[in-house]
Amino acid sequence: MKNLFFLFLISLPLFAQDVRQDRHMEAVEAFKNLNFFYKGRGMAVSPDLIRLYDSMSKLGIGTSSNGPLYQRWGFVVQENKVRGLFNEPYEGMQVGVLGCVACHSGKAAGQFIVGIGNKNIDVGQIGSDAALAMGMWGKLPHENPKFKEMHERSLEFTKGLGSSKISNDTQGLVATSLIRSWFYKIQNIPLPADFKKGQVKVPHLWGYGEKRKTGSFWDGEGNGELGGWAIAVELYAGQTPENVREYYDSVHKAENYLGDFLSPNYPFKIDRVKAEAGNKIFTQSCQGCHGDHQRDFEGHPIFTSPKHIPLKVVKTDSERLDALTDQLYDLIETNPLNNVIQSVRRTEHGYVAPKLWGIWARFPYLHNASVPTVYDLLSSPELRPKKFSLRSAGERERFDEEKLGLTKVSTFDIISRRTYDTTRAGHSNQGHYYESFKTLTHENKIEIIEYLKTL
Ligand code: HEC
Numbered sequence: 001m002k003n004l005f006f007l008f009l010i011s012l013p014l015f016a017q018d019v020r021q022d023r024h025m026e027a028v029e030a031f032k033n034l035n036f037f038y039k040g041r042g043m044a045v046s047p048d049l050i051r052l053y054d055s056m057s058k059l060g061i062g063t064s065s066n067g068p069l070y071q072r073w074g075f076v077v078q079e080n081k082v083r084g085l086f087n088e089p090y091e092g093m094q095v096g097v098l099g100c101v102a103c104h105s106g107k108a109a110g111q112f113i114v115g116i117g118n119k120n121i122d123v124g125q126i127g128s129d130a131a132l133a134m135g136m137w138g139k140l141p142h143e144n145p146k147f148k149e150m151h152e153r154s155l156e157f158t159k160g161l162g163s164s165k166i167s168n169d170t171q172g173l174v175a176t177s178l179i180r181s182w183f184y185k186i187q188n189i190p191l192p193a194d195f196k197k198g199q200v201k202v203p204h205l206w207g208y209g210e211k212r213k214t215g216s217f218w219d220g221e222g223n224g225e226l227g228g229w230a231i232a233v234e235l236y237a238g239q240t241p242e243n244v245r246e247y248y249d250s251v252h253k254a255e256n257y258l259g260d261f262l263s264p265n266y267p268f269k270i271d272r273v274k275a276e277a278g279n280k281i282f283t284q285s286c287q288g289c290h291g292d293h294q295r296d297f298e299g300h301p302i303f304t305s306p307k308h309i310p311l312k313v314v315k316t317d318s319e320r321l322d323a324l325t326d327q328l329y330d331l332i333e334t335n336p337l338n339n340v341i342q343s344v345r346r347t348e349h350g351y352v353a354p355k356l357w358g359i360w361a362r363f364p365y366l367h368n369a370s371v372p373t374v375y376d377l378l379s380s381p382e383l384r385p386k387k388f389s390l391r392s393a394g395e396r397e398r399f400d401e402e403k404l405g406l407t408k409v410s411t412f413d414i415i416s417r418r419t420y421d422t423t424r425a426g427h428s429n430q431g432h433y434y435e436s437f438k439t440l441t442h443e444n445k446i447e448i449i450e451y452l453k454t455l
C-alpha cells in the first residue's frame, strides 16, 4: 500500500506536465532556426556580403529602433540581431540566407511572437536595396570560383523581389505574384500583361494543422494536405525542383510541427463582464462563419478547420482572387513538382473565415491588412480609416487596447511605403460588413472586442 502511494506521488508531476505547452516551445525553437538553404540555393544574398552586415551589427550600426533594418526593411531586430537572417557556410564562403521567421514572426504590443505575420516586413524594399548593394559588391574582386554563379542567381532573386511590377507597394504586405511568377518561369511562359500582384499580409500559423484541411493561404486554394506550397518561396528564389525532392521530407516535417503552435494570450486586462456579453453577440452574429472557439481541460485552444466563404458574401478586396486565372491553374497542374504542389480549384472563389485565436495580435485586419482595428472592422466601411501609418506597428505605443489594433497617429509619415493607403490597387478596405453589424451600438462593439481578447 505504501509503495502504491509512493508510486502515485512520483507520477503526479507527469500528469501535471503540460504536453501541448512543451510541444509548442519545441516547435517555436525549431521554426526560429528554419531555412531551406540547400546545395548553394535558396533565399540567399550574394556570398560573403553577410560579413559586412555582421561587422556592422556588432558595432550596432543600423540595428537601432530607428535604424534602416527595422524602419526601412521591417526586420525584427533583437539584441543587435535580425530575426530570420542566417549566416550559412558554403564552399568556403559565408552566405546570408532568409528564413521563414523573417516573415512569420513579429511583434504585437511590444511582444515578440513566433508564428505571427511580421507587420512591417518589406521584401520589395529589401530586394531593391540588396540588388543595388550587390551590384557594387559583384564588381569587387572575388577569388572563390563559385562566387560568380551564386552571385548572379541571388542578384536575379533580389532584383525580382524589388521589381515594382510584381513586388509589394506597402510594408507588411507580400505580393503573391512572386510565387505565381515561378509557375510561368519554370514552364517558359511569359507573364500575362495584367498580372495581378495579389498582395496579402503574412498569416498567423497557429492552428495550421487543422487550417490546412480547408486549404492553404487566405483563399484556401492551396492543397494543404501536401507540403509543397511551403517551399514555393524557395523555388521562386532559385531552388531547383530536383533539390526540393531531396529535402521534401524535412519540409513536410516542418509543416507538421506548425500544428503544435499555440496562440499568444492577451497580455493586458480584460473586462470579464463585457467579454461575457460579447460572447453572446459573437454566437449570434459571427459564429456562423467563424465557428466556435473551445478550450481543452488545460485551457489551450481546440483548433478546428475554418470555413471558406464566397467573395460575393464577404465582399472584401478581390485582387488576391482575380489572380486565380484558368491559365494559372493549368500551370499549377503541369508544374514539375505537381505531386506535392496542387490547388484545390474551387468552383467559387472566396476567402477563408479564419479562426480568431490570438486575433488581438493579428492587426491590421483582413487578408490585405486594410483595417487597422477590430472596432473599424465592425463599423461601416465608409467610416474606416482611408490611410494609416505602419510606423513601429508592433510596438507597445502603437497598440490600441480599446479598439484592438493600431493606434491612430496624427503625424504624417514621410515614408510612403510605411503608410497604408486604401486607394492603392488590392488595398481596398471594403466588405465584411453584414446586416447584423448595422445595429451594433458602440457598447456592443466594445463587448465583442473584450470577448475577442479572451481568444
Ligand atoms: C517573404 C515572406 C515569407 C517567407 C520568407 C515565408 N513565408 Fe510563408 N507565407 C507568406 C505569405 C505572404 C503567406 C500567405 C500567402 C497567401 O495567402 O497567398 C504565407 C503562407 C504560408 C503558409 C500557409 C498558411 C495558411 O494559413 O494557409 C505556410 C504553411 C507557410 N507560409 C510556411 C512557410 C515556411 C515553412 C517558410 C520557410 C521555408 C515560409 N513560409 C517563408 C510569407 C512568407
Ligand code: HEC
Pocket: 218, 282, 285, 286, 287, 288, 289, 290, 309, 313, 314, 316, 317, 351, 352, 353, 354, 356, 359, 362, 364, 365, 366, 367, 368, 374, 377, 378, 432, 434, 448
Ligand atoms: C458571412 C461570414 C462572416 C461573418 C458573419 C463574420 N465574418 Fe469575420 N470574416 C469572414 C471572412 C471570410 C474573413 C476573411 C476576409 C478577408 O480576409 O478578406 C473574416 C475576417 C475577420 C477578421 C479578420 C481576421 C484577420 O486575420 O485579419 C476578424 C477580426 C473578424 N472576421 C471578426 C468577425 C466578427 C467579430 C464577426 C461578428 C461580429 C464576424 N467576423 C462575422 C467571414 C465572416
